[in-house]
Amino acid sequence: xxELRGVRHRxxxxxxxxxxxxxxxxGAQIAIVGHNGSGKSTLLRILALxxxxxxxxxxxxxxxxxxxxxxxxxxxxxxxxxxxxxPVLFRGKVSDNLGYGLRVRGVRRSAVNQRVAEVAERFALxxxxxxxxxxxxxxxxxxxxxxxxxxxxPDILLLDEPAxxxxxxxxxxxxxxxxxxxxxxxxxxCLASHQLEDAYRWGDDIRALAEGRLSPVTPENLFRxxxxxxxxxxxxxxxxxxxxxxVVTERSGPAILAIPATDIVVSKERVPSSARNxxxxxxxxLARERPGAVHVTADVGVDLVxxxxxxxVSDLGLSPGGGAVFAFKASAVRVF
Numbered sequence: 361x362x363e364l365r366g367v368r369h370r371x372x373x374x375x376x377x378x379x380x381x382x383x384x385x386x387g388a389q390i391a392i393v394g395h396n397g398s399g400k401s402t403l404l405r406i407l408a409l410x411x412x413x414x415x416x417x418x419x420x421x422x423x424x425x426x427x428x429x430x431x432x433x434x435x436x437x438x439x440x441x442x443x444x445x446x447p448v449l450f451r452g453k454v455s456d457n458l459g460y461g462l463r464v465r466g467v468r469r470s471a472v473n474q475r476v477a478e479v480a481e482r483f484a485l486x487x488x489x490x491x492x493x494x495x496x497x498x499x500x501x502x503x504x505x506x507x508x509x510x511x512x513x514p515d516i517l518l519l520d521e522p523a524x525x526x527x528x529x530x531x532x533x534x535x536x537x538x539x540x541x542x543x544x545x546x547x548x549x550c551l552a553s554h555q556l557e558d559a560y561r562w563g564d565d566i567r568a569l570a571e572g573r574l575s576p577v578t579p580e581n582l583f584r585x586x587x588x589x590x591x592x593x594x595x596x597x598x599x600x601x602x603x604x605x606x607v608v609t610e611r612s613g614p615a616i617l618a619i620p621a622t623d624i625v626v627s628k629e630r631v632p633s634s635a636r637n638x639x640x641x642x643x644x645x646l647a648r649e650r651p652g653a654v655h656v657t658a659d660v661g662v663d664l665v666x667x668x669x670x671x672x673v674s675d676l677g678l679s680p681g682g683g684a685v686f687a688f689k690a691s692a693v694r695v696f
Contacts, residue, residue, distance in 0.1 A: 361385050362407060362440060362516055362548075367416035369402060369572075377402050377413070377572040384516055384550050389542075391563025392552040395582070399572035400552035401445065404518045407550065408442035438465075441514040445521040447505035449493035454485060454504055457493060461512035475511055483507040483537045498525035503534055510541055519551045523558065535562055570616050573696065580655070580665035581619035587612045587695070595636065595690055602661040606636035606690040615695050623692035624666035626656060627685045628676050635687040639664070643684050646673065658684045 362384040369377040377399045384390060384407065392400050405411045406418065409425060418425045425436045449457050458476045467475070480486045483503055488496070496504065502525050509517060523531035535558070538549065553559050559566055568575040570582050585598040585605075589612045597604050598617060605617065630638060641660030648654050654673050656666045664686050668678075678684060 361419075361421060363419045363422075364406065364413070365417045365419065367406065367413040367418075369406065369411070370414045371402075375572060377406070379403075379416075379574060382407075382567075382574070384548050386515070386548060387546050388548040388550070389562065389564040390548070390550045391559035391566050392550065392569060393554065393559045393566060394552075394569035394575070395554060398569040400554075400569055401520055402572075403569065404442055404444075404520050404550070404552055407516075408440055408518050409437050410442065438512075439515040440518065441509040441512065441516070442518040443502075443505045443509050443520065443522060445524055447501060449496070449501055449504060449508075451493060453489065454480075454491050454493065454496070455489040457504055458485070458489075458508050458511050461508065465512065479507045479511045482540060483510075484533060499523075499527070499530050502526060503530070506534065506538070513545065514547060516548045516550065519549065521553055522551065523553075523555075531558070538562075570618070570696075575616075575618055575696070580621055580657075580663075581617075581624075583617045583619075583662070585615055585617050587615050600662055603639060605693065607693040607695055608691045609695040611695055618694040618696065619664070619688060620692060620694070621655065621665045621667040623688050624664065625687045626666050626668050626672065626676065626678070627687070628683065630685050631687075633687055634689065636690040637693075638685065638687045640683065640685045643678055643680050643682050645680060646678065656684065658686055660686055 364379055364382040367377065367379045368375055392403065394400050406413050409418065420428065420436050420439065428436050450460060455476055458479060459472045462472045462475055480489055483506065485504060485507055488500060502522060506522055523534055526534060551562060575582065583600045585600060587596055587598055587609065594608055595606050596609055597606055607617065625635065630640065639660035641658045643656060643658050645657040646654055652670055653667050654670055656668055656678060657663055666686055
């Protein structure tokens with residue numbers, strides 16, 4: 361298990377990551393989601409032992425990595441491999457890249473050649489083995505980098521936007537290859553993506569980051585706001601685009617509003633309720649991300665996402681272009 365405890369990381373004096381705890385257990389399939397600048401890449405680099413946090417500990421199987429020998433078969437970096445969003449391949453052929461990690465580990469040439477052939481076949485790279493790295497497309501570079509990482513059979517594979525340069529068909533093929541690899545050998549994957557569709561499809565454990573902190577909700581309904589000093593009773597009102605959202609909070613100044621998608625009630629027309637936030641708009645998307653659950657996106661002045669059942673979609677007659685009313689209580693809005 362790889363674990364962070366009490367981690368705080370700074371760039372130029374500014375805190376960019378702050379986590380009480382974050383763990384990657386054996387065989388886990390974690391998706392980290394969040395907007396650009398939320399801290400996903402920084403988190404992955406710390407998990408990959410490429411950066412030391414400004415404060416806190418990184419532990420591997422319960423032992424601080426600072427106590428482990430940096431070289432030899434039990435070196436921490438032999439257990440964890442990161443593929444960055446814009447990976448760099450070595451000069452030479454694809455076959456040279458796929459075998460690099462094995463060669464530096466002292467694996468015999470015959471075994472290297474066999475492993476390279478196997479991983480190339482699983483990731484549909486056999487026809488590219490003789491190509492030079494500078495001849496590849498961006499999508500092919502990403503696929504080679506993932507295959508190169510898996511050739512050394514790490515215990516934990518960290519992926520930063522692994523399909524950002526691929527079209528949907530190529531992305532599906534990559535994820536399918538990863539799934540087959542996990543069937544062949546148990547290892548943990550921690551994948552960072554701003555594509556919620558990818559996260560929901562591949563993550564058993566979805567974790568959202570906002571402003572370097574773990575968010576209580578996924579980032580469909582996260583908004584930066586300025587909370588006023590003055591309150592109306594127990595309520596404050598924050599502007600989000602053209603909307604005024606009522607929240608229950610004692611905070612003021614810059615903040616993040618998080619509206620859990622499961623706390624939004626969807627109807628076709630306005631109905632009497634105690635909800636302080638009621639917004640009418642039009643459905644722009646229906647996505648069946650998990651069995652029995654449909655993510656309904658509506659433009660109510662800003663995009664909001666609610667999660668409803670398949671039955672509710674049918675009963676309400678929800679469809680793209682159709683009208684919908686989203687309602688949620690002020691107390692449902694989380695502020696951090």
